[in-house]
Amino acid sequence: MTTPTRQTSAGAPGGGATPSPTGGLLLSRSLPRFFEPALLLVLAAVVGGALFLTGLFNVPLLAVVTLLAYMVTITIASAVVENGRKAKDRLVTAVVYACFALAMVPLVSLLWTVIVNGLQRLDGYFLTVSMNGVTPSMDAGGVYHAIIGTLMITGLAAVISIPIGLMTAIYLVEYGRGRLKQAITFFVDVMTGIPSIVAGLFVVALWMMVFGPGKTNGAAGAIALSVLMIPVVVRSCEEMLRLVPNELREASYALGVPKWLTILKVVLPTAIAGITTGIMLALARVIGETAPLILTAGSSAVAINWNLFNGQMMSLPVFIYSQVRMGNAINYERAWAAALTLIVIVMLLFFVARLVSRFFAPKLGR
């Protein structure tokens, strides 16, 4: 690290001050620290005023024009006052900040539109009635049947995926070696990339062979979701099991505990928080899957169906999709409200998972 011999005006943050051989100063000239935000504000005011006068004012245009003007002026200002390299650095800084701001636009607008539009219809009535007997344009109906379908299908998928996924993770960390381990690791990675619609088609093909064509039920949907969920569970559980320090295993072996009991009583309890988090995040991912359920669990159920093995079963994502397909204003209202319901469920899973991993993290140190 260089030690600046003279503290004058503050240099560019993190960039480090470049000593210049020319001139009397050991530190090169640099723009004052407040220059960047000040320039941005001034430009926003100028551009805003100009747009207002020409009658073209709107927020996205203001943001874009201001940003472009800022990039140009900061580069020129820096090139004049400082030097070409710093000018480039400031330009890139502006671009990186802009990238980040750009990414916030969809997130904020998505949450905003879903909340605003969803709240119009989301109430106790909407959550507790089904669509049974509701004609498409009637101002009635709700998502009770879809919530039940979502919970049951995802529940069955979890019951299938968690044991398989967890046991595979245990195999990879505790037992696996050689070719088989390599193959499983590689193909689990590949499996995370299977398109969800292909998972649905797989079950369709399977069902056609076993039960004949045209048979849709909740269990088929659950199996399709398991295909998508298993690799996610394996990956997160594997990571968590690897975090368990080897000393714990060795201490257990030294006491004469068999390997399987060591895993069951020492390794798993140590990693349980991380495993729970991983499983909940996997659930959050599959609970919003739509495409496989359209193919396997059907998209036209309107009544409450508690039976996973008989008849079509509606789910929240498919409900949103089928309402949008109908396309009337009332359908969009239902779709937005259902989307809000779905997002709330996903966010709950997401945040509870984060809380679990924060408060029940394995105590690795002593």
Add this chain to the structure above:
Amino acid sequence: MISKEDSPTTTRAPEGGARVPKGKRRAGDVIFAGGAQGSGILILAILAGVAAFLVIQSFDSLMANTANFFTTSEWDPNVREEPAFGVAALAFGTVLAAAIALLIATPVAIGIALFIVYYAPRRVAAVLGYVVDLLAAIPSVVYGLWGIGWLVVELGPFYQILEEYLGFIPLFAGPISTTGRTMLSAGIVLAVMILPIITAMSRDVFQQVPQAHREAALALGATRWEMIRMAVIPFGRPGIIGGAMLGLGRALGETMAVAMILSPSLVISWFLLQSGNQTIAAHIALQYPEATGYGVSALIAAGLVLFAITLVVNMAARFVVSRRKEFS
């Protein structure tokens, strides 16, 4: 890596009459190890089963198909006596949508990853990591709803500007679709959807850049951008490429957003601002509920093509990413 304990059940000192006979296999151990290995093998079997069942069930329609499956654009699997269908237009649409998404998402994702790792204050960076994960947790059907209910409307004026000033480029030629339900809209929504995965991969690899490299660059008087260009990007390139390819894999297979936004037609069209084109995944989702006879089998054949494309892309991505691990 955790070193493996080969035979924990054997006792170390055989002399002096070991209570536990050497190398005894407990029933619990055998069952547990067998169960674990069985689960692993089951996963391989599932993946093989996906491929096998798709092949078997698509066989019927492919045999009956009177047109060339790979060069035909029409989709008429139910014409009696001579079904004719092919994936040419669908495959083109799939690749086009994914390419648009990748072109938009990759630079932005690299920018976000750089911001999180090198520009944002540390506290803010941790929160931003969550926020990007949150973007990944939002269901695709909600993205579709947002795309058709908000984005398509907002993009209207932007498309007009694009057509007015860049209309001489065939890609942006008019007349623009009045509904905004175009390939470009679908590509933009896909870009938002694959942003988190590319960001996550790039962020991980940026965080692993050895501090010595970065400090060496800074000590030589490099600005932050020069440090990134000289130390971070060369080190992180395989991670960025791997992340982009994983994103590509996801964009290729994404169904709902495209199915809800695009107003489809089975043509090969380069006009991004006009309605037209269709992707394999969206086509399957839209056609399946009404499919009968050879229709289902034909859709499964299309799914098989999608499966093959994504499999190749994902395997290549994993290969690129795992090579980096060996060298660093």
